[in-house]
Amino acid sequence: MKKDGKQLTSVLNNPVRIQFTDGNVTRYVYGATGEKLRTTHLTAVPNISVPIGSTRELLPSEILSADSTDYILGGSLTMRNGRIDKLQFDEGYCQAAAYTGNTGQNNFTFYYYNRDHLGSVRQVVKANRTANGTVVQTMNYYPFGAQFCDGSADNNFQSNRYNGKELDRMHGLDTYDYGARQYNPVLARWDRIDPLSEKYYNVSPYAYCANNPVRYIDPDGRDGLISIYGDNITIHANVYLYGRGATKTVIRQMQNDINKVWGKNSSIEHNGKSYHVSFDINLSLYGGKEKSHPLIIADSWNPFSRNNYIEVSDNCQRSEVRGSDEGLWRGKGRDGMLLSEDDPAPHEVGHLLGLHDHYTDKDGINKGWEDNIMGDCINGKVDNRYISDILKDVWQEYDKWVNDNNKGEFRYEINP
Numbered sequence: 001m002k003k004d005g006k007q008l009t010s011v012l013n014n015p016v017r018i019q020f021t022d023g024n025v026t027r028y029v030y031g032a033t034g035e036k037l038r039t040t041h042l043t044a045v046p047n048i049s050v051p052i053g054s055t056r057e058l059l060p061s062e063i064l065s066a067d068s069t070d071y072i073l074g075g076s077l078t079m080r081n082g083r084i085d086k087l088q089f090d091e092g093y094c095q096a097a098a099y100t101g102n103t104g105q106n107n108f109t110f111y112y113y114n115r116d117h118l119g120s121v122r123q124v125v126k127a128n129r130t131a132n133g134t135v136v137q138t139m140n141y142y143p144f145g146a147q148f149c150d151g152s153a154d155n156n157f158q159s160n161r162y163n164g165k166e167l168d169r170m171h172g173l174d175t176y177d178y179g180a181r182q183y184n185p186v187l188a189r190w191d192r193i194d195p196l197s198e199k200y201y202n203v204s205p206y207a208y209c210a211n212n213p214v215r216y217i218d219p220d221g222r223d224g225l226i227s228i229y230g231d232n233i234t235i236h237a238n239v240y241l242y243g244r245g246a247t248k249t250v251i252r253q254m255q256n257d258i259n260k261v262w263g264k265n266s267s268i269e270h271n272g273k274s275y276h277v278s279f280d281i282n283l284s285l286y287g288g289k290e291k292s293h294p295l296i297i298a299d300s301w302n303p304f305s306r307n308n309y310i311e312v313s314d315n316c317q318r319s320e321v322r323g324s325d326e327g328l329w330r331g332k333g334r335d336g337m338l339l340s341e342d343d344p345a346p347h348e349v350g351h352l353l354g355l356h357d358h359y360t361d362k363d364g365i366n367k368g369w370e371d372n373i374m375g376d377c378i379n380g381k382v383d384n385r386y387i388s389d390i391l392k393d394v395w396q397e398y399d400k401w402v403n404d405n406n407k408g409e410f411r412y413e414i415n416p
Contacts, residue, residue, distance in 0.1 A: 013192055015182070019055045023048030023062065024171040032288055036177070039069045041170045067170075073295060074287065092124070093158075111136070111158070118213070119164045120145075124157060143213050145176065145185030183208060203409055210409050225306050226394055228410040233268075233277045235390065237352055238307050242286035242294060245312035245331025254329075254345035255283045261346040261373050261382060268387050270395055277387050281349055306413055308352050319344035321351035342378060350374045353390050 014034055018026040023044030029037045042058060043065045050056045070079040078085045084106060087094045092112035099105035112133070114123035124137035137157035140148040145162035161167050162185060165176040175182040175191065182191040193205035203210050227234050241251055262279040269275075286292050286309065297309050310321075312331040321327035333342030350373055358369035369375035373382055394412045401410050 015191075017055070018171075018173070019050060020171050021050050021052060022171075023050055023056065023058060025058065026168075026171060026173065034180070035074070035287065036071055036179075038071065039168075041067045043067075043171070074297065088160075093160075113160075113164075115164065118162075120162045121160055121164060142185075144188035144208060145183070145213065147185075188213075210411055212411075226391075226412040228275070228394075228398055228412075229408070231273065231275050233275050233391070234280055235277070235353065236280045237282070237349065239281065239283045239349070239352065240286040240307060240309050241283060241312050241329075242292045242297075242309065243311035243313055243328075243331075244291050244293070245314045245316075245329075246285055246292065247290045247331070248285070250312060250331045250339065251283050251285060253339050254343060255281075257340065257343040257379070258283065258346050258349055261379060262349060264382070266382065266384065266387055268384055268391070270391075271399070279382075283345075310348075319348050321348055325352065327351075346373055346379065350386065355386055355389055 014028065014030050014036075016028050016030075020026075025042040025044075027040040027042070029039075031037055042063055044058055045062050045064050048056075048058075048062060068081055069085070071077075072079065076088045078088075083098075084096045086096060092110065095109045095111060096106040097109065099107050110127040112125045112127065113121045114125065116122050120139075120141055122139055123135055125133040126136045127133055139161055141162055142148070147161070156169075159167050159169070162176055163178075165178055165183070167174070167176055168182075174186070175184050181194075183189075184191065188208055188211075189206045190208065225236050227236070241254075258281050262281055266277045267274055268277055286294065286297070308325045310326065311328045313328060314331050316328055316330035317334065319327070319329040327348065329344050329348055331339065333339050335342075355374050358372060358375045371380050372386075373380040374386065397412055398410050
């Protein structure tokens with residue numbers, strides 16, 4: 001890491017202070033669940049030297065400038081030095097600037113992104129009232145995210161770039177913020193190990209996207225969705241719950257019921273080879289808070305995100321999944337039953353994985369599916385028909401990958 005003298009980490013393994021050898025300092029503040037809330041950059045006066053591996057507290061007279069960035073609404077709204085800076089949305093952002101003649105007011109300008117298949121920002125277009133828009137920034141990337149030294153427009157206009165992530169260039173840091181980790185595109189490595197590295201024991205915990213960034217992205221520096229390594233297949237899903245019914249008690253019960261149904265190992269045949277199949281479904285509270293009711297979940301609008309966002313309500317009678325990654329689940333059992341007796345979560349997880357209903361309806365009993373989780377049984381089984389349905393599009397890509405003499409772990413997204 002350029003000029004990096006010493007990095008101090010918090011309990012959640014997030015950096016809280018980065019000391020540079022020229023005296024500059026970057027500090028971070030996080031919420032209880034690890035989300036970044038504030039970044040402060042201290043720029044030191046010239047001719048300060050700090051030995052590698054040590055730190056130095058700057059005197060007021062040694063601080064040339066101090067700049068802060070606050071991240072609000074999950075990072076959608078940012079404040080620079082106490083003033084509104086920009087509001088992010090999926091297609092771009094709204095930039096604030098001090099109103100000429102009255103610094104207490106702001107002008108707002110809309111900018112829109114042109115992205116590639118990895119979610120990387122390739123162009124930033126300024127909205128004009130009387131024209132089709134003006135390109136103000138262009139960017140091209142090497143496969144692992146380092147930028148080309150080209151571009152016909154201002155390359156430093158805004159900081160959201162590779163995979164749509166924020167590039168921190170202050171003090172020569174030059175890393176992307178993925179939430180759980182910082183990524184160095186020049187080294188093609190993370191700054192710390194994968195929090196879920198025990199799931200991918202065959203891949204370096206510092207490697208980015210199993211060293212295949214053209215096919216895969218890592219939205220938060222943590223998880224994949226479907227991985228095949230040797231004769232083992234693991235199907236992952238991250239589900240974030242919010243709403244008035246999303247409590248620690250509810251999420252604990254739902255996770256327990258999901259594990260009972262989807263936590264059993266299965267096997268399936270493909271091209272004469274037997275594979276062991278396991279499911280890894282992880283539920284957590286959105287933002288780490290109970291009964292949260294966010295104004296907007298920016299990541300839910302990101303077509304490249306693999307995360308799922310579900311509202312939990314005590315007044316919901318019929319649970320549903322919309323668009324394969326959003327929905328509304330009830331947080332109580334029906335007709336006086338406990339949630340443990342009438343939990344919708346195991347069935348709805350099937351929809352998140354792309355499965356369809358097979359229960360009795362107006363057309364009568366769906367024979368052969370009566371005791372299945374997508375059928376009439378609330379705690380039914382998961383059989384090979386479901387696994388085959390989930391993997392039906394995977395095998396073609398996997399066979400191509402094998403035929404191209406690739407080795408190691410294969411990854412695939414169900415709902416990219």
